[in-house]
Amino acid sequence: MNYHWNWGIFLEQVKGGDETYLNWLLTGFGWTVAVSLSAWVMALALGILLGVLRTVPSRALVAAATAWVELFRNIPLLVQMFLWFFVMPELLPADWGLWVKQEMPAKEFFTATICLGLFTSSRVAEQVRAGIQALPGGQLMAGLAMGLTLPQTYRHVLLPTALRMVVPPLTSEFMNVFKNSSVAFAIGVMELTFQAKQMQEDSEQGIETFLAVTLLYFICAFSANRVMAVIERRTRIPGTAADVAAQS
């Protein structure tokens, strides 16, 4: 293997610019975190709503929520990025489309966030639905028998337990959001993968570049994992199997 190592590359100036490669990577890291976190917030809110709708007694609502999930689950994320970025402006009224294409501020960022958020919402919805359906059927009845309305029963009885149950699968979804945000490079979001490609071409020190970027992705995944672990611990219900296991 014939490779010229240069670990000092990160502090060198980029070609034709007055910043260092380190600056590039840190900017990329910032965008990655920004896209991922905003998409995750959106995915959680929408995903919980859709997951609930997939379990309600109304056939029309179930069908609509199911269609949503199937639509966003069966098209590759990258293709969805292109759909939002290239196709969406064409479907808007002419002057809106023009505004999106020419004047919208940070349009790559917003497009990527919406796309990743909707994509992830379908996956969150599936987990939430599974969580609700895994509850003993008597819980719904007990809530209703007490005189709670259906929305009240979801809010006070079903969701608090179901959401606790799906924290582990949501942990891997949270980690996936950071990984999936890398696809945003394709529409020009200057996140980590975009910067990795740019720095590799510019500096010709591919291995050092990729190692640094990979490390930053590890940090994202690890932090996401820790945050969810804290949430899981804080919300654990005394007397449940998980609690007993953790105590012993």
Next chain:
Amino acid sequence: MHGDFDFSVLVDSLPFLWTGLQFTLKLTAVAMLGGIALGTLLALARLSPIAPLARAASWYVNIMRSIPLVMVILWFFLVIPLITGKPMGAENSALVTFTLFEAAFYCEIMRAGIQSVSRGQVAAGYAMGFTYGQNMRLVILPQAFRNMLPVLLTQTIVLFQDTSLVYAIGAKDLLKAAEVAGKNYNRPVEMVIFAALIYFVMCYSLSFVVKRLQQRFAFKR
């Protein structure tokens, strides 16, 4: 809506898109078969009593699973030529990358599958005088594979979608073909929609099959 759509160009570009789809399917098939084979070996390594082997396999799987696929694709595209000393086309690089990457995911499925086979079955195999290899091949793996078939297929749907990420190194798959055709005919929007439609129809049909399979399995137990 101001876009004046013209889908007539689709018909002319079908042969070209077909060559792209062929590569997408080839990549999916190779990565699936290679990934399951390699993943099964990895699973055996992870469950093996030889600690260094188990640890190495688990490291490999965990690293692959925590890096974005796009980065893995870029890594292999960069590193393979450095090791072999000669450049490798984007398509071949993709075939190697996806096989090695998917192996990590199939490994976890096969591991769960092997662990789903009851201890009684394992003991019964050894009681008949089978060696470890015989017991795995004749008793445990067939059952593990059967139990996990729906999950393996679901992972394959994910794999099929993920192949579109070879865009990062410019390999000519369905999406790339659609992009090129879009440029040639000056109809990029129609082409993206058409590609999305093809992906959707294929994934949706396959996931329908998986759902059926799951129902049949659930019924038999």
Next chain:
Amino acid sequence: MNQVPNSAMIEMRNVSKWYGQFQVLTDCSTRVSKGEVIVVCGPSGSGKSTLIKCVNGLEVFQQGEVIVDGTSVGDPKTDLPRLRAHVGMVFQHFELFPHMTITDNLTIGQIKVLRRSKEEAQEKAARLLDRVGLKQQAHKHPGQLSGGQQQRVAIARALCMDPICMLFDEPTSALDPEMINEVLDVMVELAKEGMTMMCVSHEMGFARKVAHRVIFMDQGRIIEDATRDEFFGTPRSERAQLFLSKILSH
């Protein structure tokens, strides 16, 4: 036990219910007067749990009429949450809410449905918890209590809503044998106070002690609807005799 013969608390007229093609209830009619205690028994799958859930509309029925305290349950215009708020129900598997403390289990309905203040609800909860002998457990979560304790909490939870009648759906059948009596004791006390009760149960000792009438069901039909003495003296149907001999032999 004051019995006013003509004021019906629960009235069921020709109730029939299907799951798809399968008929689970056929033409069931009965009435429960104010202050009456009814025990519903029968082999498993006979439809008794389904019947009792029709009373507060947890199960929908396709034919017939159920009237609770003058309100028709099957009428689409009926405000079901409002009706259910005053019909207490106790389930086979307790169905306490696992993520809430015992006190919160007892107050949530009072606060969210009856719009009581938190203080009022907590005071009521403490009083009823004391009544079922579980004052010490107020701060715990359901998972930290035994089955018998959980079921007593569930009864207290229903009583917090000041129910006009109580429905029990096999309240002791998920309990270990040594815990059954602590729950039955609470139910007996309740019956003696004059609570209107409809209990799906196989506890014949309980039926003998406090029931006014016993209903025997089989295959979705009410086979026998007799006073306690009639039922235990000479059940008219062969099936009820067979059922009784099986259940009383051990």
